[in-house]
Amino acid sequence: MAKDEDSVPSEYKYVWQPESGTSLDDFVQKYRPSMVQNDGTKPWIWVTGDKVHATADGWLTAIEEAADILKETTEKVEAIKNDASIPVRSNKKTGARSKKEVREEVQAEATEKLKAISQKHGYVTGKWLIFAPADKVDMIWSGIAKSIVSGPLASTAAFRAKVSTSPENDQPHYQHVICVYVPDVYDKDAMAEVMRVLLRNHGAALSGVKSDLYTYIGIDSKHPSGIPSTIWKNNAVISDVEAKELKDIFFKDLAETKPDTTASTDAAADRPATTLAAAPKKPQLKKKKKVNDPFASDSDEADNEPENDKTAVKPPSANSTKPLSKASIKPPSKASAKPPSRASAKPPSKKTTKRKADPFESASEDEDRSGSDSDKKPVKKATKPLKKRSKIEEEDEEEGPKRQPRKRTSVRK
DNA sequence: ATTGTCGCGAATGCCTGCCT
């Protein structure tokens, strides 16, 4: 997400607020994410609840300090990568730590520092990230939007939500992003409360909690620093088991209510009675004649923020908030200039890029040939996972010789 | 605009057995 995407743009028609004057029902019906095409000027649809949330005074300072940490961490990570004295793999004998271990320590340190900066300056807002497939996004979005204003989400810390609109070019498996904003991402209890409502009342596919500070300084999942881009992952907030139970309840309720495509998740507010399963097919996007917009982005890069959206309530004017270049750090290839290893003398095995079949297609196939699971499951899945060496040794100590003698397969010099 | 998982190739630690 781009650095300034967390502000509700002023003079932007795809925003609903309590003082908007129109009904929320009309708004969500009129501006459905599947139907609003982002021509570069309308990347998001926003809904804001009653709660007023002011941006912390120290947000700009926080961003400056955080950007320094990020820069420093990115450089450290790059140095580790290039440091020949740090082995790729750790070594038990010498006690040497691997690049990965050293790197993760640096990243964990950075995460702690960023948290401290956020809290020191009171800039701790953030959002739950939710991904929604194109054919269900309207339903999920309208449910969440209404919930934020006058539903179960309204009684949680959540105060605002936005959803991404449809891309200009029809993309086959496009996933919309829904962000549900919260005032303090470090308040675990509040995060859990919002998460429970999103699961129980909206059946949402949650991805994690991301801080606005991270967004502003450009930390995303592909950032070269490798700093985890989310403050909380799902299972860190509530257990997988509880999450599954809550979703089960949602879908159970869904199944029990009329499988009628006219239902919508907004009813889930008090009575979770909606039909994700019976969701209508993705409505035909009204393809507008493509206006030649010189300001419109011709890239799908989320960071290419449309000019209109930059007329934000809180403009991030400082240069220091500019996200670091994502491409600047990554080396071209891991092969680099290393001498060939012994293993590399092995005949190259052909790369067969097997991909999973279409889930919808395979679902019916599964039913048809339920008896031949092994035929279609990936080999790795069908077989027992390889034992780790240490595990093998543990077992062998009890049961027999440490290692089976191997037959020489080649004559040594 | 995220995480987890899978499947794969590459790299390399570590073990074994042969040879001196």
Added chain:
DNA sequence: AGGCAGGCATTCGCGACAAT
């Protein structure tokens, strides 16, 4: 016994994809 070579086992990173 120690060095060495061969080769297995494991780690790591990457790209693609699915997610209720």
